[in-house]
Amino acid sequence: MATKRLLKYSLLSTVGIGSFLAGSYYEKNNNSIVCKPCLPIFGTVSAAVPFTTSPQTTSSNASRISQIMKYGFPGMDHVRSFDDFVLSYDRKTRVAHWVFEHLTAENTKKNDGVDRALCDFKPDESIHSYFRSENSDYKRSGYDRGHLAAAGNHKGHQKHCDQTFYLSNMAPQVGVGFNRDSWNRLERYVRKLTNTYPNVYCCTGPLYLPKKEGDGKKYVRYEVIGEKNVAVPTHFFKVLVMETSDGHLEMESFVMPNQVIDNEVPLTSFQVPPESIERAAGLLFFDNVSRSKISKINGKKQ
DNA sequence: TTTTCTGT
Numbered sequence: 641m642a643t644k645r646l647l648k649y650s651l652l653s654t655v656g657i658g659s660f661l662a663g664s665y666y667e668k669n670n671n672s673i674v675c676k677p678c679l680p681i682f683g684t685v686s687a688a689v690p691f692t693t694s695p696q697t698t699s700s701n702a703s704r705i706s707q708i709m710k711y712g713f714p715g716m717d718h719v720r721s722f723d724d725f726v727l728s729y730d731r732k733t734r735v736a737h738w739v740f741e742h743l744t745a746e747n748t749k750k751n752d753g754v755d756r757a758l759c760d761f762k763p764d765e766s767i768h769s770y771f772r773s774e775n776s777d778y779k780r781s782g783y784d785r786g787h788l789a790a791a792g793n794h795k796g797h798q799k800h801c802d803q804t805f806y807l808s809n810m811a812p813q814v815g816v817g818f819n820r821d822s823w824n825r826l827e828r829y830v831r832k833l834t835n836t837y838p839n840v841y842c843c844t845g846p847l848y849l850p851k852k853e854g855d856g857k858k859y860v861r862y863e864v865i866g867e868k869n870v871a872v873p874t875h876f877f878k879v880l881v882m883e884t885s886d887g888h889l890e891m892e893s894f895v896m897p898n899q900v901i902d903n904e905v906p907l908t909s910f911q912v913p914p915e916s917i918e919r920a921a922g923l924l925f926f927d928n929v930s931r932s933k934i935s936k937i938n939g940k941k942q
Numbered sequence: 943t944t945t946t947c948t949g950t
Contacts, residue, residue, distance in 0.1 A: 756944085784946050792944060813946095820945040828944075 708742040711841055711881060712927035720766065720808065724800040725789040727809060731771035733871035735811045738845035738923060739788040745834040747796045754795045761785050764808035773807045777866025784820070786813030788844045790827045811846050812865055812872040817900030822907075823876065826894060829907055830880060837882035837890075846873030847895065847920050873898055877917045879925045881934075889929060890936040893917055911938040 718729040794800035813819040
Protein backbone atom coordinates (compact mmCIF):
# COMPACT_ATOMS: atom_id res chain seq x y z
CA MET A 641 0.00 0.00 0.00
CA ALA A 642 2.70 2.42 1.09
CA THR A 643 4.86 1.38 -1.84
CA LYS A 644 2.00 1.92 -4.21
CA ARG A 645 1.43 5.41 -2.86
CA LEU A 646 5.14 6.17 -3.09
CA LEU A 647 5.19 5.00 -6.69
CA LYS A 648 2.26 7.21 -7.53
CA TYR A 649 3.96 10.15 -5.84
CA SER A 650 7.26 9.70 -7.64
CA LEU A 651 5.44 9.39 -10.94
CA LEU A 652 3.71 12.70 -10.33
CA SER A 653 6.99 14.33 -9.32
CA THR A 654 8.66 13.15 -12.48
CA VAL A 655 5.98 14.71 -14.61
CA GLY A 656 6.15 17.95 -12.61
CA ILE A 657 9.91 18.26 -12.60
CA GLY A 658 10.15 17.26 -16.23
CA SER A 659 7.93 20.07 -17.38
CA PHE A 660 9.57 22.48 -14.96
CA LEU A 661 12.99 21.74 -16.45
CA ALA A 662 11.66 22.05 -19.96
CA GLY A 663 10.32 25.44 -18.89
CA SER A 664 13.63 26.69 -17.50
CA TYR A 665 15.52 25.60 -20.58
CA TYR A 666 13.11 27.55 -22.73
CA GLU A 667 13.39 30.61 -20.48
CA LYS A 668 17.16 30.69 -20.43
CA ASN A 669 17.17 31.14 -24.16
CA ASN A 670 14.82 34.06 -23.87
CA ASN A 671 16.46 36.02 -21.10
CA SER A 672 17.31 38.88 -23.37
CA ILE A 673 13.71 40.10 -23.29
CA VAL A 674 13.80 40.80 -19.57
CA CYS A 675 14.03 44.37 -18.23
CA LYS A 676 14.18 46.45 -21.35
CA PRO A 677 14.28 49.98 -20.01
CA CYS A 678 12.34 51.76 -22.72
CA LEU A 679 9.35 49.45 -22.95
CA PRO A 680 6.16 51.02 -21.69
CA ILE A 681 6.72 49.86 -18.14
CA PHE A 682 4.13 51.30 -15.88
CA GLY A 683 5.09 52.79 -12.55
CA THR A 684 5.72 50.10 -10.00
CA VAL A 685 4.03 50.80 -6.72
CA SER A 686 5.02 49.30 -3.41
CA ALA A 687 4.45 50.14 0.21
CA ALA A 688 8.04 51.29 0.63
CA VAL A 689 8.38 53.26 -2.58
CA PRO A 690 5.30 55.08 -3.76
CA PHE A 691 4.39 55.48 -7.40
CA THR A 692 6.92 58.14 -8.36
CA THR A 693 9.87 55.80 -8.95
CA SER A 694 9.35 55.05 -12.62
CA PRO A 695 10.56 57.66 -15.08
CA GLN A 696 7.41 56.91 -17.09
CA THR A 697 5.15 57.93 -14.23
CA THR A 698 4.19 61.56 -14.69
CA SER A 699 2.58 63.60 -11.97
CA SER A 700 -0.74 63.49 -13.80
CA ASN A 701 -0.91 59.68 -13.91
CA ALA A 702 0.41 59.47 -10.34
CA SER A 703 -2.58 61.49 -9.24
CA ARG A 704 -4.86 59.32 -11.37
CA ILE A 705 -3.44 56.25 -9.61
CA SER A 706 -4.08 57.71 -6.18
CA GLN A 707 -7.62 58.46 -7.30
CA ILE A 708 -8.14 54.87 -8.52
CA MET A 709 -6.64 53.50 -5.28
CA LYS A 710 -8.40 56.02 -3.01
CA TYR A 711 -9.84 53.31 -0.75
CA GLY A 712 -6.69 51.26 -0.33
CA PHE A 713 -4.68 48.46 -1.94
CA PRO A 714 -6.22 44.98 -1.45
CA GLY A 715 -2.69 43.52 -1.39
CA MET A 716 0.80 44.63 -2.40
CA ASP A 717 2.16 41.73 -4.48
CA HIS A 718 3.82 42.97 -7.70
CA VAL A 719 1.66 46.04 -8.15
CA ARG A 720 1.69 47.62 -11.61
CA SER A 721 -0.05 50.80 -12.54
CA PHE A 722 -1.34 51.57 -15.99
CA ASP A 723 -2.79 54.89 -17.10
CA ASP A 724 -6.36 54.05 -16.13
CA PHE A 725 -6.20 50.91 -13.94
CA VAL A 726 -3.92 49.26 -11.42
CA LEU A 727 -3.19 45.55 -11.01
CA SER A 728 -1.38 43.18 -8.69
CA TYR A 729 0.25 40.25 -10.47
CA ASP A 730 0.53 36.70 -9.19
CA ARG A 731 3.70 35.14 -10.62
CA LYS A 732 2.71 31.68 -9.50
CA THR A 733 -0.60 31.50 -11.35
CA ARG A 734 0.40 33.94 -14.14
CA VAL A 735 -2.91 35.68 -13.53
CA ALA A 736 -3.43 38.95 -11.61
CA HIS A 737 -4.51 38.81 -7.96
CA TRP A 738 -6.73 41.84 -8.55
CA VAL A 739 -7.26 44.81 -10.82
CA PHE A 740 -8.66 48.12 -9.65
CA GLU A 741 -10.65 50.66 -11.67
CA HIS A 742 -12.35 53.97 -10.97
CA LEU A 743 -15.38 54.51 -13.18
CA THR A 744 -17.39 57.62 -13.83
CA ALA A 745 -20.01 58.45 -16.45
CA GLU A 746 -17.37 60.62 -18.06
CA ASN A 747 -14.51 58.12 -18.31
CA THR A 748 -16.66 55.21 -19.49
CA LYS A 749 -18.34 57.29 -22.17
CA LYS A 750 -17.64 56.20 -25.70
CA ASN A 751 -15.12 58.39 -27.47
CA ASP A 752 -15.49 58.28 -31.25
CA GLY A 753 -11.77 58.03 -31.80
CA VAL A 754 -11.42 54.86 -29.73
CA ASP A 755 -11.69 51.55 -31.55
CA ARG A 756 -11.41 48.22 -29.79
CA ALA A 757 -10.64 46.57 -33.13
CA LEU A 758 -7.31 48.44 -33.18
CA CYS A 759 -6.22 46.71 -29.96
CA ASP A 760 -4.02 43.61 -29.89
CA PHE A 761 -3.62 41.08 -27.12
CA LYS A 762 0.03 41.37 -26.14
CA PRO A 763 2.31 39.84 -23.53
CA ASP A 764 3.25 42.22 -20.73
CA GLU A 765 7.00 42.46 -21.11
CA SER A 766 7.35 44.31 -17.84
CA ILE A 767 6.85 40.89 -16.24
CA HIS A 768 9.78 38.45 -16.17
CA SER A 769 9.41 35.90 -18.95
CA TYR A 770 9.30 33.01 -16.46
CA PHE A 771 6.07 34.34 -15.08
CA ARG A 772 4.34 36.07 -17.93
CA SER A 773 1.57 34.52 -19.98
CA GLU A 774 1.83 34.44 -23.76
CA ASN A 775 -0.78 34.39 -26.50
CA SER A 776 0.36 30.84 -27.33
CA ASP A 777 -0.70 29.71 -23.83
CA TYR A 778 -4.29 30.63 -24.65
CA LYS A 779 -4.29 29.43 -28.23
CA ARG A 780 -6.47 26.37 -28.67
CA SER A 781 -6.79 26.08 -24.91
CA GLY A 782 -10.55 26.29 -25.20
CA TYR A 783 -10.56 29.44 -23.04
CA ASP A 784 -10.99 33.10 -23.90
CA ARG A 785 -8.43 35.72 -22.96
CA GLY A 786 -10.93 37.38 -20.66
CA HIS A 787 -10.29 40.94 -19.53
CA LEU A 788 -10.18 41.63 -15.78
CA ALA A 789 -10.28 45.40 -16.28
CA ALA A 790 -12.89 45.43 -19.08
CA ALA A 791 -11.97 47.14 -22.36
CA GLY A 792 -15.44 48.68 -22.35
CA ASN A 793 -14.55 50.63 -19.18
CA HIS A 794 -11.68 52.46 -20.90
CA LYS A 795 -13.14 53.98 -24.03
CA GLY A 796 -12.03 57.52 -23.24
CA HIS A 797 -8.61 57.20 -24.86
CA GLN A 798 -7.17 54.70 -27.33
CA LYS A 799 -4.10 54.28 -25.12
CA HIS A 800 -6.26 53.31 -22.14
CA CYS A 801 -8.14 50.75 -24.22
CA ASP A 802 -4.86 49.40 -25.64
CA GLN A 803 -3.42 48.88 -22.17
CA THR A 804 -6.32 46.67 -21.10
CA PHE A 805 -5.11 44.20 -23.77
CA TYR A 806 -1.88 43.30 -21.93
CA LEU A 807 -2.04 39.63 -21.01
CA SER A 808 -1.30 40.59 -17.39
CA ASN A 809 -4.89 41.87 -17.42
CA MET A 810 -6.27 38.57 -18.80
CA ALA A 811 -7.45 35.35 -17.26
CA PRO A 812 -8.57 32.12 -18.93
CA GLN A 813 -12.34 32.36 -19.01
CA VAL A 814 -15.00 30.08 -20.42
CA GLY A 815 -16.09 31.97 -23.57
CA VAL A 816 -19.67 31.24 -24.58
CA GLY A 817 -21.91 31.18 -21.53
CA PHE A 818 -19.48 33.08 -19.30
CA ASN A 819 -17.11 35.77 -20.64
CA ARG A 820 -19.32 36.60 -23.59
CA ASP A 821 -22.53 36.26 -21.61
CA SER A 822 -23.11 36.47 -17.87
CA TRP A 823 -19.71 37.92 -16.95
CA ASN A 824 -20.22 40.53 -19.68
CA ARG A 825 -23.69 41.15 -18.26
CA LEU A 826 -22.07 41.89 -14.89
CA GLU A 827 -19.52 44.21 -16.51
CA ARG A 828 -22.28 46.14 -18.24
CA TYR A 829 -24.20 46.35 -14.97
CA VAL A 830 -21.13 47.89 -13.29
CA ARG A 831 -20.74 50.45 -16.10
CA LYS A 832 -24.40 51.36 -15.80
CA LEU A 833 -23.94 52.14 -12.11
CA THR A 834 -22.10 55.29 -13.21
CA ASN A 835 -25.51 56.65 -14.30
CA THR A 836 -26.64 56.50 -10.67
CA TYR A 837 -23.45 57.13 -8.70
CA PRO A 838 -20.86 59.82 -9.45
CA ASN A 839 -17.96 57.48 -8.58
CA VAL A 840 -17.73 53.70 -8.81
CA TYR A 841 -14.64 51.83 -7.58
CA CYS A 842 -14.35 48.32 -8.97
CA CYS A 843 -11.98 45.55 -7.92
CA THR A 844 -11.94 42.36 -10.02
CA GLY A 845 -9.97 39.15 -9.67
CA PRO A 846 -9.79 35.36 -9.80
CA LEU A 847 -10.55 32.82 -7.11
CA TYR A 848 -9.34 29.27 -6.72
CA LEU A 849 -11.92 27.81 -4.41
CA PRO A 850 -11.68 24.55 -2.52
CA LYS A 851 -14.17 21.82 -3.35
CA LYS A 852 -15.04 18.65 -1.50
CA GLU A 853 -14.14 15.56 -3.52
CA GLY A 854 -15.15 11.92 -3.37
CA ASP A 855 -13.01 11.10 -0.32
CA GLY A 856 -14.78 13.79 1.72
CA LYS A 857 -11.67 16.00 1.84
CA LYS A 858 -11.43 19.46 0.34
CA TYR A 859 -9.02 20.24 -2.46
CA VAL A 860 -8.15 23.32 -4.48
CA ARG A 861 -8.01 22.03 -8.00
CA TYR A 862 -7.55 24.06 -11.16
CA GLU A 863 -6.46 23.46 -14.72
CA VAL A 864 -3.34 25.10 -16.13
CA ILE A 865 -2.90 25.93 -19.81
CA GLY A 866 0.01 26.39 -22.21
CA GLU A 867 3.80 26.23 -21.78
CA LYS A 868 3.65 28.71 -18.93
CA ASN A 869 1.00 26.76 -17.00
CA VAL A 870 -1.39 29.69 -16.76
CA ALA A 871 -3.96 28.94 -14.06
CA VAL A 872 -7.63 28.66 -14.96
CA PRO A 873 -9.49 30.26 -12.03
CA THR A 874 -12.47 28.36 -10.68
CA HIS A 875 -14.35 31.62 -10.02
CA PHE A 876 -14.10 35.38 -10.48
CA PHE A 877 -15.09 38.15 -8.11
CA LYS A 878 -16.06 41.79 -8.35
CA VAL A 879 -16.19 44.04 -5.30
CA LEU A 880 -17.67 47.50 -5.84
CA VAL A 881 -17.88 50.65 -3.78
CA MET A 882 -20.19 53.38 -5.03
CA GLU A 883 -20.08 56.96 -3.76
CA THR A 884 -23.50 58.57 -3.64
CA SER A 885 -23.93 62.25 -4.41
CA ASP A 886 -24.73 62.93 -0.73
CA GLY A 887 -21.48 61.37 0.48
CA HIS A 888 -22.63 57.89 1.48
CA LEU A 889 -20.94 54.71 0.36
CA GLU A 890 -22.58 51.55 -0.86
CA MET A 891 -20.92 48.22 -1.49
CA GLU A 892 -21.75 45.28 -3.74
CA SER A 893 -19.79 42.07 -4.22
CA PHE A 894 -20.21 39.18 -6.61
CA VAL A 895 -18.68 35.76 -7.21
CA MET A 896 -19.34 33.87 -10.44
CA PRO A 897 -18.13 30.38 -11.31
CA ASN A 898 -15.94 30.17 -14.42
CA GLN A 899 -18.43 28.01 -16.27
CA VAL A 900 -21.43 28.22 -18.53
CA ILE A 901 -24.13 30.20 -16.72
CA ASP A 902 -27.72 30.45 -17.89
CA ASN A 903 -28.40 34.00 -19.08
CA GLU A 904 -31.68 34.02 -17.18
CA VAL A 905 -29.99 33.71 -13.77
CA PRO A 906 -30.25 37.16 -12.13
CA LEU A 907 -27.00 38.91 -11.18
CA THR A 908 -28.22 39.36 -7.61
CA SER A 909 -28.01 35.61 -7.12
CA PHE A 910 -24.22 35.92 -7.40
CA GLN A 911 -23.97 38.42 -4.56
CA VAL A 912 -21.98 37.22 -1.57
CA PRO A 913 -20.74 38.99 1.57
CA PRO A 914 -17.51 40.87 0.79
CA GLU A 915 -15.83 39.18 3.77
CA SER A 916 -16.18 35.78 2.14
CA ILE A 917 -14.23 37.01 -0.91
CA GLU A 918 -11.58 38.58 1.31
CA ARG A 919 -11.05 35.29 3.13
CA ALA A 920 -10.95 33.24 -0.05
CA ALA A 921 -8.66 35.61 -1.94
CA GLY A 922 -6.38 36.64 0.93
CA LEU A 923 -7.14 40.29 0.20
CA LEU A 924 -8.70 43.20 2.10
CA PHE A 925 -10.94 45.42 0.02
CA PHE A 926 -11.48 49.09 0.66
CA ASP A 927 -9.37 48.89 3.78
CA ASN A 928 -9.25 52.69 4.02
CA VAL A 929 -13.02 52.87 4.47
CA SER A 930 -14.58 52.60 7.83
CA ARG A 931 -17.31 49.98 7.34
CA SER A 932 -19.58 52.19 9.42
CA LYS A 933 -19.63 54.69 6.54
CA ILE A 934 -21.13 52.09 4.25
CA SER A 935 -24.87 52.56 4.24
CA LYS A 936 -25.72 49.50 2.13
CA ILE A 937 -24.07 46.18 1.32
CA ASN A 938 -25.57 44.17 -1.52
CA GLY A 939 -28.66 46.35 -1.41
CA LYS A 940 -29.29 45.81 2.31
CA LYS A 941 -29.23 48.73 4.73
CA GLN A 942 -26.49 48.39 7.35
C1' DT B 943 -23.67 46.33 -26.98
C1' DT B 944 -19.66 43.76 -25.88
C1' DT B 945 -17.22 39.68 -25.45
C1' DT B 946 -13.98 36.71 -28.16
C1' DC B 947 -11.97 32.45 -31.42
C1' DT B 948 -11.36 29.99 -35.79
C1' DG B 949 -4.99 23.92 -36.61
C1' DT B 950 -8.55 29.04 -42.38
